[in-house]
Amino acid sequence: MQIKKIIPVVLLLCIPIAYFAYERGxxxxxxxEWHATDFRENIDHDETxxxxxxxxxxxxxxxxxxxxxxxxxxxxxxxxxDRDDTKEILLLVWNQNAYGKYHPFWVEEKKNTFYQxxxxxxxxxxxxxxxxxxxxxxxxxxxxxIDNGILFIEDPDGEKSQWAWNEWGIERIDETNIPY
Ligand SMILES: [Ca+2]
Ligand SMILES: [Ca+2]
Numbered sequence: 001m002q003i004k005k006i007i008p009v010v011l012l013l014c015i016p017i018a019y020f021a022y023e024r025g026x027x028x029x030x031x032x033e034w035h036a037t038d039f040r041e042n043i044d045h046d047e048t049x050x051x052x053x054x055x056x057x058x059x060x061x062x063x064x065x066x067x068x069x070x071x072x073x074x075x076x077x078x079x080x081x082d083r084d085d086t087k088e089i090l091l092l093v094w095n096q097n098a099y100g101k102y103h104p105f106w107v108e109e110k111k112n113t114f115y116q117x118x119x120x121x122x123x124x125x126x127x128x129x130x131x132x133x134x135x136x137x138x139x140x141x142x143x144x145x146i147d148n149g150i151l152f153i154e155d156p157d158g159e160k161s162q163w164a165w166n167e168w169g170i171e172r173i174d175e176t177n178i179p180y
Contacts, residue, residue: 025057025072025094028114031142031156032094035075043078043087043123050123052076052089059091066128071095072114079146081120082165088131089121090151092144098136116140118170132169 021027034057040049043061053060054076059067067073072094081088094114115136121128143154151163151170162174 022112023070025114028072028094029140029156032074033142037076041078041087043089045086052078061123061128062126064126067091067093068095075144077144077146079149081146081149081151081170083149086122089123089128090144090146091119091121092141093117093119118144120170134170 025032036055038051038053038055040051042049043052044050050061051063054073057072057074058065059073059076073091074094075092077090078087079090080086081090094116096112096114098113098115117137118134118141119130120132122131123129139155139157139159141153142156143152145152149164150173152160153163154160161172163170164173165171166173
């Protein structure tokens with residue numbers, strides 16, 4: 001086969017491969033830290049511990065897939081973010097929705113763009129229940145840790161900040177006087 005005939009075939013084969021790679025976040029920023037974890041914790045206050053697994057950018061609890069199709073989960077944390085003695089599940093997620101199901105009609109979302117989100121869920125009856133869902137994060141979160149209900153965040157530029165639950169959502173507390 002002549003080389004001129006081979007090149008278009010190779011290019012055609014590259015398109016689905018590139019799309020497959022794109023859908024799996026191959027082209028997301030290099031600073032993203034993709035965590036993997038496997039631990040047990042009682043997150044719903046019953047008699048047994050749940051097994052929480054983050055593997056291949058997918059969250060599983062007790063062998064059931066919890067993260068939706070199209071979500072790329074980079075980190076999972078369990079914490080009582082609103083201090084009501086019930087634990088929540090915090091996920092750092094990349095997906096192609098800037099706003100999720102309830103995006104404002106006057107804002108046009110860019111197609112084929114990945115956005116980072118912080119999603120918080122409660123867990124009961126073997127299911128995740130949305131507790132608080134961010135729109136596209138700006139700036140992004142590179143590192144997220146939680147201590148005693150306070151969220152410690154580092155962005156890709158190394159800027160550090162502290163956040164906490166304040167009745168209606170997550171609010172920055174290292175620049176305000178919220179009494180935590
Ligand atoms: Ca349990
Ligand atoms: Ca809680």
